[in-house]
Amino acid sequence: MQLYFMGIAYRKKVDDDTELALWKIEENAEELYQQLQLDEEEQSYLQKLSNSKRYLHWLGTRVLLRKMLNTEEYIDCRADEHGKPYLTSIPYHISFSHSFDYAAVMISKNKPVGIDIERVDQKVERIVKKFLRPDELAFIQPKHRIMQLYICWCAKEAIYKCYGRKEVSFLNHIYLDAFDYHKAGVFHATIKNEMVNLNFEVAYFQFNEYMIGYAKEA
Template identity: 60%
Template sequence: MAIAYRQRIDDDTEFALWRIEEEATNLYNQLQLNQEEKDFVESLSNGKRHLHWLGTRVLLRKMLRTDEYIDCKVDEHGKPYLVNLPYHISLSHSYDYAAVMISKTHKVGIDIEQIKQKVERIAGKFMRPEELAFIGEKQKIEQLYVCWCAKEAIYKCNGQKEVSFADNIFLEPFEFEHHGVVDARLHKKDTVIDYSVGYLQYENYMVGYVKG
């Protein structure tokens, strides 16, 4: 298991992708866990969810460059945070990959998804008609995944529940590239926040990443 891709956004912010190739026992042995975390891991059935939880934590440890215990909690909205280290973090996983984004100075959000045809069937559930209108035919599936990953990354960065991808997160028109940026905004009640969301196609996966 090794870091497959790493990108620095600025002096304080970076993300990485990790291809999960080890057995769960190998990953487990690379971590320091308290009893509550050990109990949680034992409650997971052996399978992808088990590997994903372990894989994201191992990658987080690699990125933080520490062998010490990492106290990683989840708040009431489901957003992970570090108790004992001065970093904002975001975690994601899909099939064989884990993704982690960290920053000392900004809230962050990252999402990784394996590219599949099924996204076309559900596009109307997370996109507005004016967003669907700018999707091209040539690389339609890839562009739809950019939209999903961008909105998911913003959702994670914002860290609040009750945010609708279709009703609260708006994307500006863009042309698909394998590595690009989408301008977006979150609009909820009296709050409007502008974002520039980066995206990357890595093999048959799409990654969206953003800092607040």
């Protein structure tokens, strides 16, 4: 099911406890800032980002989170030692992403989630061997190579965020099952290293010139 609200470019209910949304950042920083309640630590952090794209992205994800949770109360959103965001007093798992003019947020009541949004560009070819192994490159279809590479990148990024630990290599620890290219789809993946062996369900879809991937433990 896809839902649309003022200010939200796209909203999807993944299941009864999980949803994601995209916010197209058309406001200036002051307009976004006025929609938030921030404590001193957050305000201090924002001063370091002032006048940068990261500043708008940070504000955009927090505004979108507030809309999705449908609250006017202060939201205490922190990051753990691995940089994974979490809410201190609201029982939701969360994940943030952003790319150019869009912010993306995913929330779930029952399990960790991860989301990634990327604007599709030929530049992905430069880093292919840094995140895909030969067995994964083998299932990339030449006709849809760039789009499928972005699906793989978004999938690994979403899995990385879902797992939430820094000691994971895209190339060496995240394994994608083979899949054929479609404009939207679902496939499975695994994190394997000396510490963990976890299975994930990954879904993806195209939105205009962007690719979105999201993941949760299977």
